[in-house]
Amino acid sequence: MKPRAVVFAYHNVGVRCLQVLLARGVDVALVVTHEDSPTENIWFGSVKSVAEEHGIDVITPADPKSHELRAAVAAARPDFIFSFYYRHMLPVDLLAIAGRGAYNMHGSLLPKYRGRVPTNWAVLKGETETGATLHEMAAKPDAGAIIAQTPVPILPDDTAAMVFDKVTVAAEQTLWRVLPALIAGEAPHLPNDLSHGSYYGGRKPEDGRIDFTQRAQDVYNLIRAVAPPYPGAFADVGSERFVICRARLVRPGAATPGISGQLPPGIHVSDNALFAVCGDGRAIAIHELRRQHNGQETIVTPAAFSELTSSVPRP
Template sequence: MSASGPNNSAPSAVVFAYHNVGVRLLKVLIDAGVQIRLVVTHADNPNETIWFGSVAQVAAEHGLPCITPEAADTPELLAQLQALAPDYLFSFYYRYMLPQAVLEVPRCGAYNLHGSLLPRYRGRAPVNWAVVRGEREIGATLHVMNAKPDHGAIVDQQAVPILSNDTAREVFDKVTLAAELVLARCLPGLLAGTAVLQTQQHIAGQYFGRRTPEDGRIPATATAWQTHNRVRGVAPPDYPGAFFEADGHRVQIDRTLWAGAPGPAEPDAGTLQADSSLALLVQDGRLLLRGADGVLLPVLAARLDGSALDAARFQSLYPGQALAPRD
């Protein structure tokens, strides 16, 4: 219940939530008068860069009971949920898979908010993968939860654009707003039992796994557009950054700039230059990345073995030379 007291006639819910999406959508439920019987979230990992809001803090501010179990499939948690007997269960960027027994607890169904336009980009880190792959659109989808991840029928969804120079963090901020719009728009119908659900038409090859720091590695065969997408898809400080190794050093590319029309995600083989590979160089006083297609990409921020690298420093270390990845 909230600090203002229970409304026994209001629909009740248990909310599994984390991250900025969890913060905003928990607030949507509170604002709509849903009786929150329990909030389940995660304890922050001290080894992770925490750049997002705290679900636990929102719960505390509103006087909501909140727990941080280390697993979602324990008999103790299941028993606790069964005793609460909620009408609904919501999952908003909660990181653990919820077992079928938990999904069967709510009387009126279990629903998840996923940060993509399902059925595209099911699975983990949809925003990062969409940016890395050069997508021009993503969004947020509320869907029915079942045993398979991001698999159930769609309640509602909202698209947002991905601009050519958007970083993953900037896109995630858009997805967070899209998620809030989706839930606020469809919640009245969902609670009234009048929402019209749409069966997902699943697409092969659209399930993505967990992102790792190694996914930031820029291959020597990457075109300029592919390189730019990888850089902005894992851009620091929120993510570990894109990199390659050359001449015994680690070159990290933190920001690049794309001008003009976006390139194709998978260029024709004829656009690649047989004698060319990705390379970092200086031309006309500017630090540039040359893609395997020969296109030059301005580098706005880079590091060499952790220290800032600009055109002047690169020129002093590698006069008239270029650094290329070692595969």
């Protein structure tokens, strides 16, 4: 008899992991997902669409603690509950409905980077590796026993979106590899030592504000961590807001054409090129700068930046 599952899922990881369950012959009786927010940039795949293509019942409850949701899950009689980038914590009494366990796919190498947006935090903190972890769900977030992990590299110029694509593949590979053992009751349950990691909260668009007095590497990590399709790292010059969408850290000791003397931290123009000077004197070459104005973003050329900021006093 096929194992039955209820799947809580969203985003690309949700899409790919749902497809893995179906490919491995799991009977997915119910999919629980989110309604897309009209205020969010929806750049990722639709779990709801995949479920509907396979004739699976889909619900989108607002409250994971509601009696209606619990009744729907209980009616599905799942052996397993899976959570793949579902955005709400699931209550313990709901998890207990699954007779053979409840498991979550997290986008880091637990116990590191527990909590929200782990890929963005890993890039922001300058990590060189992250990954995906399938773990048992518990009362605390990302605290249950580790079932399997797959690491991926974070290269020096990777943006968070690039790393997230790797993590999505790692999640798919992790689930595909361990699912037969999980179904057979033979999967390992390894310790998740929380003393060796930290919990991180969610991030807001305002967290992308750049402090150019910081080290160039730290500024560059912020730019990479929130680059589009995320809201972006930004700086205000006078009354204008500029978002650095693409950039490259100038290597130590490299000559930057057109830069002479000691320039203050901030965005500058030289030889028809945009660059930022940071607190340690290193430069970041800006390859795409956008202006936010009246709810719209437009690409800004070096000449346009100079014109827009010509009346702003400089240190």
